[in-house]
Amino acid sequence: MARPAARFVCQQCGAVHPKWAGRCEDCGAWNSLVEEASAEAPPKGLGAARGRRIELVGLEGSEEEAPRRVTGIGEFDRVAGGGLVPGSALLVGGDPGIGKSTLLLQVAARLGATGSVLYISGEEAVEQVRMRARRLGVATAPVQLAAATSVRDIVASLDQGEVPALVVVDSIQTMYVDSLDSAPGTVAQVRSSAQELIRLAKRRGFALVLVGHVTKEGTIAGPRVLEHMVDTVLYFEGERGHQFRILRAVKNRFGPTDEIGVFEMTDRGLAEVLNPSALFLADRQGDVSGAAVFAGMEGTRPMLVEIQALVAPSAPGTPRRAVVGWDGGRLSMILAVLEARAGVAIGANDIYLNVAGGLRIQEPAADLAVAAALISASTGQALPAATVVFGEIGLSGEVRAVSQTEQRLKEAGKLGFERAMMPPQRGRRLARSAEVSSQEIGTVAELVALFEDKGAAAARRSQP
Secondary structure: OOOOEEEEEEEEOOOOOOOOOOOOOOOOEEOEEEEEEEEOOOOEEEEEOOOOOOOOOOOOOOOOOOOEOOOOOHHHHHHHOOOEEOOEEEEEEHHHHHHHHHHHHHHHHHHOOOEEEEEEEEEOOOOHHHHHHHHEEEOOEEEEEEOOOHHHHHHHHHHOOOOOOOOEEEOOOEEEOOOOOOOOOOOHHHHHHHHHHHHHHHHHOOOOEEEOOOOOOOOOOOOOOHHHHHOEEEEEEEOOOEEEEEEEEEEEEOOOOOOEEEEEEOOEEEEEEEHHHHHHHOOOOOOOOOOOEEEEEEEEEEEEEEEEEEEEEOOOOOOOOOEEEOOOOHHHHHHHHHHHHOOOOOOEEEEEEEHHHHOOOOOOOHHHHHHHHHHHHOOOOOOOOEEEEEEEOOOOOEEEOOOOHHHHHHHHHHOOEEEEEEEEEEEOOOOOOOOOEEEOOOOOOHHHHHHHHHHHHHHHHHOO
């Protein structure tokens, strides 16, 4: 009998190669090809046998929607769309040690008071999970634990008896299907294990939460199809040097995407942050050059965060660009627009940009706040006190309107801000807030002129 030909599968993108190579030709990852035994080829066609006719139904039905299972952790429920949907599959990814297992153990403990909850660990022993539960103060919660990695054994255990409300599998990269020859964590094993567990969850009607490892680029390891198979994909983010953690939804079939939940890491686990804006601005110092408060939107929630910039003389050679919490490519665009459209020549300096608190901003509305922070750092003049800034900047130097302006102004007023630098509304009618007065900025040149006028006024005051 001929030996089956081996194939080499990229563990980053799932591409199949006939021979080993140091670099995947599809995604460009290095040392990601792993040898896997090729499965027997399926039949070329279905043959003469006919399949069973499937039943077709209309869009309108009489079945009532199953109620969501609310965990009681408000920030988690917000990101999940209001609670866990029975029969749904959630994928939670994040860096090692960021707090994924801690958060899900707290969720399991809260939900265990209203239904049967199972926590299956493939990375830790049962006693290790119990140690974490004691540290979190949830050791007495009615959660059933198991340490297993065989998908066949897990499916056999979950396919009988009472239907649980929630099943947590930590992590999907440790699971394996014994009918495959590849090792756990490979593309084939991750895809097959997830498929079996998701199929069981939808058939029996329990919520399934899968923990996923991430690559060095920050994306979930394994085949990209894994994110397509599940109903919701959540990323747990945060800087190691900060106590804040951000739970972000990037896909949700049962709720809004781009929603975030904010947590604070404490010695008793993860605590909810009910007012993130006040917490992110708690250490802010007024009248400091290079700082601007951005009024942003994260999903349906308005959030205020401080953007800090530093412009320093550059050593001979290429100027340095260091960005934390924002897109480095967008920073280069803002610098080019300031220089070409407003005559601000700061591109030859070292530029440092930081979003305070460890939050990562992806919204284009932060352009104007970044530009204001850069001009303030370059001129040494602080922005007016109690001012928030938001607006998108185009390549021609214009400031474009952004969505949900009223929510941004309302949040700023609640936190004591009195002024907002914002794009022109051009005929749009807003419910003006009595606490916040708006100053419309049409172009980046107008923004630069504000600092020039302020500098001239300061010079006049300094003259005898």
